[in-house]
Amino acid sequence: MRASIEDYFLHPPAGSAAARATQFGIDLTLTLGNLRLTPEERIRKLDGFIESVNNLKNSIRVKGTADAIADQDH
């Protein structure tokens, strides 16, 4: 990646879209991390996040069910 692009995201020039994004609350180091990846790697990363979230949701459901059964036993 070109140094000027890295610099744009790490040190957004005043009045730039990057400066506005930072002010909005966007962590542009995450964006920069994505830009260092290939498009295919970006999709794989996205799929990894989705899978983690789904697994987490699933484990919460299983835990919730197990707790409900345990409560019935008492």
Place this chain on the structure above:
Amino acid sequence: MPLPTRIIEAPLRLLGEYNVDCVIVGGVAAAIHGSSLLTSDLDVCYARDAANLRRLAEALQSVHARLRNAPEGLPFILDAETLRRGLNFTFATDIGDLDLLGEVRGIGHYEAVVTDSVTVELFGHSFAVIDIGKLIIAKRAAGRPKDLVALPELEAIQEAQVIPNDSEPESQN
């Protein structure tokens, strides 16, 4: 039943294998351009010529696509004719959710969306991805909070794309 995995990759592979003419739009297009925002389904704008609708219907049938959030028992025949009669569809499939857009708000139909699109290689197939400027227009036109929140980062990515090249080191000659 286990949850499907690779729920973006798998539908992309499917569309590639069936040679469906489409443009990746929405959150996945934003991710391909570098956005860090999460999305959990694939949106594509598809060409509506008869041959493409046939390929698309075959692809969807192969993964048992059904209308998402439709009432149980709603009669629905998944074929090219049904796709021709409709425009936008939201499907759940065995491999993940897939949203088909005949038209992208703020941009238009496939022909307008594919113009200026960028081509990327994904999982052994070439895909058109909506131009970032058009993606910004589309998200602004959609106007939902989840679209609007994506704008500042996309605008920063767009601006970064036009930063002049780094100056070349001066020749020692």
